[in-house]
Amino acid sequence: MSSKRYPEEFKIEAVKQVTEKGHSVADVTTRLGTTTHSLYAWIKRYDPQQPKAITEANASLAELAKLRKELQRVTEERDILKKAAVYFASQSQ
Numbered sequence: 001m002s003s004k005r006y007p008e009e010f011k012i013e014a015v016k017q018v019t020e021k022g023h024s025v026a027d028v029t030t031r032l033g034t035t036t037h038s039l040y041a042w043i044k045r046y047d048p049q050q051p052k053a054i055t056e057a058n059a060s061l062a063e064l065a066k067l068r069k070e071l072q073r074v075t076e077e078r079d080i081l082k083k084a085a086v087y088f089a090s091q092s093q
Helices: 008-019 025-032 036-046 053-091
Strands: none
Touching: 008 025, 008 036, 025 036
């Protein structure tokens, strides 16, 4: 099963037909010879009206999780170094 590759301009124009001109998704897919699944995916990707806040929120949560994990690692390293410093200080006396 081979899938067609459409240029980005084609996809954007298809999205505009639905979002700006008010044509139905079924009508546009029939005229252009694409699938409804593809057109809905293009709308999600290229429609400027789609909320970007969800993507930004997910990115913020991912960054927060990464930073928390890094903080935990650095804190553990610091604690190990403190114990090592105490050990070596007691050995040198």
